[in-house]
Amino acid sequence: MTKKTDAHQASFRDPSGYIFYDGKTLRRAIKPIYFPQYNKLKESGFFKNLISNGLLISHEETSVSSEEIIITPEEIPFITNPYEWSFEQYKHAALHTLKIQKYALSKGFILKDASAYNVTFHKGKPVFIDTLSFDFYEEGTPWRAYKQFITHFFGPLVLSKYHGTEIFKMMQTHIDGIPVKLIASMLPTRSKLSSILYPNIHLLAKMESKHSEDYKAETKIATLSKKSQENILESLYDYIKGLTLKEASEWGDYYNKTNYDEAAFEAKKTLIKEWIKPLSPQKLIDVGGNDGTFARTVIDSVPHIIVTDIDSNAVDYNYKQLQKNKETNMLPFVCDVLQPAPGIGFNNTERNSLIERLADYAPDVTMALALIHHITLSGNVPFEKSASFFASFSKNLIIEFPTREDSWAQSLLVRKREFINHFDFYNETEFEKGYLKYFDLEKKEVVKGTKRLLYLLKNKNNEV
Amino acid sequence: MNFLYFDPGLGAMIVQAVVAAAAGILLFSKNVMYKVKSFFGLVKEEEDTYDSIDIEEEDTNTDDKKN
Numbered sequence: 146m147t148k149k150t151d152a153h154q155a156s157f158r159d160p161s162g163y164i165f166y167d168g169k170t171l172r173r174a175i176k177p178i179y180f181p182q183y184n185k186l187k188e189s190g191f192f193k194n195l196i197s198n199g200l201l202i203s204h205e206e207t208s209v210s211s212e213e214i215i216i217t218p219e220e221i222p223f224i225t226n227p228y229e230w231s232f233e234q235y236k237h238a239a240l241h242t243l244k245i246q247k248y249a250l251s252k253g254f255i256l257k258d259a260s261a262y263n264v265t266f267h268k269g270k271p272v273f274i275d276t277l278s279f280d281f282y283e284e285g286t287p288w289r290a291y292k293q294f295i296t297h298f299f300g301p302l303v304l305s306k307y308h309g310t311e312i313f314k315m316m317q318t319h320i321d322g323i324p325v326k327l328i329a330s331m332l333p334t335r336s337k338l339s340s341i342l343y344p345n346i347h348l349l350a351k352m353e354s355k356h357s358e359d360y361k362a363e364t365k366i367a368t369l370s371k372k373s374q375e376n377i378l379e380s381l382y383d384y385i386k387g388l389t390l391k392e393a394s395e396w397g398d399y400y401n402k403t404n405y406d407e408a409a410f411e412a413k414k415t416l417i418k419e420w421i422k423p424l425s426p427q428k429l430i431d432v433g434g435n436d437g438t439f440a441r442t443v444i445d446s447v448p449h450i451i452v453t454d455i456d457s458n459a460v461d462y463n464y465k466q467l468q469k470n471k472e473t474n475m476l477p478f479v480c481d482v483l484q485p486a487p488g489i490g491f492n493n494t495e496r497n498s499l500i501e502r503l504a505d506y507a508p509d510v511t512m513a514l515a516l517i518h519h520i521t522l523s524g525n526v527p528f529e530k531s532a533s534f535f536a537s538f539s540k541n542l543i544i545e546f547p548t549r550e551d552s553w554a555q556s557l558l559v560r561k562r563e564f565i566n567h568f569d570f571y572n573e574t575e576f577e578k579g580y581l582k583y584f585d586l587e588k589k590e591v592v593k594g595t596k597r598l599l600y601l602l603k604n605k606n607n608e609v
Numbered sequence: 610m611n612f613l614y615f616d617p618g619l620g621a622m623i624v625q626a627v628v629a630a631a632a633g634i635l636l637f638s639k640n641v642m643y644k645v646k647s648f649f650g651l652v653k654e655e656e657d658t659y660d661s662i663d664i665e666e667e668d669t670n671t672d673d674k675k676n
Contacts, residue, residue: 198664237659248664291628292621325621340635344628352620366622373629380632382662383639 154494155262161277162213172207175214179277183214186279191252200245201273218276222428222449222476223506226496227261227297228316229478229486231461232305232390234271235313238264239298239385241271246288247378250371255282259294261301261316262496268473285368288377292353295345296322299381303342304331306388310457310479320490325350341384409594414442417512417543420588420601422446424541426509432535433516437463437477440512444475451506453480482516482534483524503538511539515597518547521571522557528570528579536583542602546576551596573598 151166161179165172175183186192195201204218227235241264246256256278263275288294297316300323304312308331315323329350336342421429421443431440434452436459444450452475454460463477480486485499497505513535520526535542547554549572561568577586584602592599646652 194664200664240659240662244662244664247662287622287625289617289622291625292618295621340631344624344631348627349621349624352624353618354620356619356623366619367626369625369629373626373633376632376636377625377629379662380635383636386659 154492155490155496157491159258159275159277170217171220172215172217173204173276175216175277177212180214182280183277185281186254189252191249191254191279192276195245195248195273199270199272200241200248201276202267204276216276218274221265221267221272221274223451223502224265224497225476225478226265226316226486227301228314229480229499230266230313231457231464231477231479232302232310233461233464234266234478235298235302235305235310236385236388238266238271239294239302240382241273242294242298243378243382243385245273246290247375247382249279250282250374250378253282254279255288256290259290259297261297261322266476266478269467269471269475282371285370287366287369288374291377292325292349293322294381295349296325296328299345299385300325300328302385302388303336303346304328306390307331307333310390313457313479317486317489320495325353341380345381406594409592412593413514413545413595413599414439416590416592416599417514418442420543421510424510426541428506428508429510429512430503430506430508430539431512431514432480432482433513433519434477435459435463436466437475439514440475444472447474447510449474449476451476451478451508453478453482455479455481482520483526500537506538508539510541510543511535512543514543514545515547515553517544517576518551518554518557518571522554522561522568528576529582532580532583536604536606540604541587542584542600542604544580544600544602545592546573546598546600548573548596548598 153164156163162175196203202218204216207215207217242259249255257280258278263278264271265274301312329347337347427448429447429450431452434440435454437452440450440452457479460477460479467475488494488498489496520531584604587603588601590599
């Protein structure tokens with residue numbers, strides 16, 4: 146019998162089963178109510194086919210009894226949530242869901258839900274992680290997860306086309322997707338002329354409010370042929386595939402705008418490589434890592450790397466690059482260090498906060514290059530506070546400190562105008578004073594050809 | 610066995626008939642346009658790294674029993 150140490154907080158919504166921690170291993174328990182589905186999915190080769198096509202996370206059957214079946218899915222080192230995805234990632238997650246639904250339909254199954262949380266990124270690609278999301282298809286029934294697909298995927302994607310990827314952050318405040326009415330109200334009037342947007346959003350919003358008071362479930366639901374449902378899936382697929390963003394990047398071409406030359410750029414790369422090598426990290430995070438340029442210098446020697454950036458376009462560029470290079474050990478996602486994703490949902494524990502996930506991930510090396518001046522000067526975060534943030538999850542920290550003389554630090558300081566004196570603390574001595582409360586100084590060097598210092602710091606608290 | 614653990618939305622169930630009809634017309638006209646365009650050699654390669662909606666089946670011997 147498997148010992149259950151801790152039920153996972155995110156798995157109470159579906160009565161078919163739940164996930165739990167057995168020590169450090171994540172397992173999934175299936176209840177008898179779902180046995181018929183599970184057995185059929187397994188015996189028909191449906192699971193096997195989805196898994197071999199890389200669409201569904203693989204699992205092993207751990208134990209079978211008449212009360213429950215336990216399966217153990219392949220471990221995913223770090224879970225990202227929809228509000229942390231870039232445009233291309235969000236798009237791929239949506240296409241992934243439609244693809245699975247279409248395949249399921251052809252095999253006599255359906256996706257009974259289309260939650261964006263059923264997809265995450267693993268090995269450079271989207272993967273479906275809710276093994277119990279399938280149910281039998283009943284001839285003639287419409288897709289019951291259709292509305293969820295619109296509120297979780299289609300709506301946010303269409304809105305981002307008009308308003309930018311900041312829209313995805315609305316998923317933080319609406320755990321079951323952006324309400325259809327709200328989506329409709331945020332779209333321009335001309336979207337009513339679109340043969341896709343009108344029926345899938347405007348008409349849907351109208352029908353939803355018209356039938357919202359049918360408390361006794363009296364209205365009859367018309368049948369929908371399988372072919373018709375396939376048409377819906379295909380038209381949504383085509384439309385989403387063709388979606389593009391209009392917004393230009395603030396940081397996307399960052400490396401063309403650096404304030405130091407090629408030689409200094411290479412010197413920084415070499416230094417980082419040299420420092421990381423003896424640490425032989427298994428896991429590394431680059432906070433504010435832009436498109437992953439610096440993390441890529443060690444991609445061959447570190448088994449798992451995550452790269453975050455505030456700029457969705459940089460993350461997008463990174464994601465496209467890793468798909469092109471077929472890199473499987475890097476995971477990019479969007480994160481604003483000054484406002485990391487909070488814990489959301491019931492009890493605030495359904496989806497873990499970024500801080501909790503980072504602490505669980507426990508990277509061996511944390512990199513924070515060209516970041517501290519933004520945290521300190523744009524965010525007004527004192528050194529001691531940012532140091533305690535990094536110390537909460539980092540064993541080793543490689544941090545770059547642009548001195549006051551650095552032109553970018555300069556420009557941030559100048560923007561303080563009459564308050565510039567309030568930021569006299571932005572200097573080497575104060576930086577070290579703040580950071581050495583939490584870390585021990587291992588190495589410190591000037592990046593050649595720049596006015597920047599690079600530090601290697603080791604956490605005083607060994608238990609991180 | 611049709612248990613719902615979330616509300617699928619009645620309107621959303623009903624609207625699908627209309628959505629499907631619109632989709633059918635759209636897909637049909639797209640198909641025609643595609644044929645016309647490829648006849649004149651105007652079809653462009655797509656850049657997106659995500660492939661088509663259809664799954665290539667490698668292992669179908671067990672699945673085929675079902676259908």
